[in-house]
Amino acid sequence: MGLFRRKPRRDGRDAPRDPEFAFLSVAEGTRFRGLVRESFAERGLEVSVFADMVTDSDGRQFGLGNLAAVCHNDDRGPRVWPDLVRQHVGMVLRAMDAPSALETLPTEQIRAQLYPRVVGAQGLDTSNFRYARDVGPGLREILALDLPESVMMLTDDALQPLGDLAYLRDQALYNLRGLPVEAHETVQDDEGMRFEVVLGDSFYTASRVLALESVVREVTGEEIPADGALVAMPFRHQLAFHAIRDTGMIAALNGMAAFAATGFEDTPGAISPYVYWWHDGTLTQLSDREEDGEGLRIVIGEEFHALLERLVADEQGRSGEGGA
Structure with a gap:
């Protein structure tokens, strides 16, 4: 999995855009939805196709956003869309038709496969996830059950029979810390900008911000400094x-702001386009969109501003000592 996606040959940006998924042209969107309809039909299920979802005769809804983003981001281009759609539909229907893992797996096995998952607050149905914990501005933590072909985000009702919520979260964090770092790359330039990126096929790679100390230790061999980290x-x-x-x-903050905004766009499982200051486990948002929606801006509060001034003063002090 690379950091920067090479775009396949596709309709140009001057082609009319799909009204729901602007990263697709109108023609690509039509083809994509046709493939979805065909894939469901191949499995004996007729569906009604809408802009962002399909529904079957039983009223079940299947969102199309993540699948559209998966197709869009595959470097092989539209030639592989039929296989991608077919695989996804098959996986979704197997998960829907199979007995619930919550009913078939022993409680201890369920706990062993629990993980915390950080998700964007927008779109999260709070009526079913009242237990969701605020992680930072625009971020929520929920618990998920990791299954061979899918991830089951656990609602309030699903969690209730499993035991005490605090205990379940501790177990989930323990499991998260045990995950390996699948891949790591360093982003840097000639001007001194540098930051680290952990990548992986795991659905919980980004959620490892909840166990940042262990990630930083594993990747760099060092502890997080007292002043924290940008994430x-x-x-x-x-x-x-x-x-x-x-x-x-300072350079890392600017570089990471562009990196986060770019990585957030048109990707499956998008979480946040912003950079945060991690300090003693608390996340403070540092970047934001311009008010007109175009471009980025850095927004810092008094505490982070004081940190910045102290670092500048310390560096100037060291420079002065060297000159003396």
């Missing part, structure tokens, strides 16, 4: 961080 979770398969040790974090 970004553009989508579920990436976690970027920069440990704050000096004024190098």
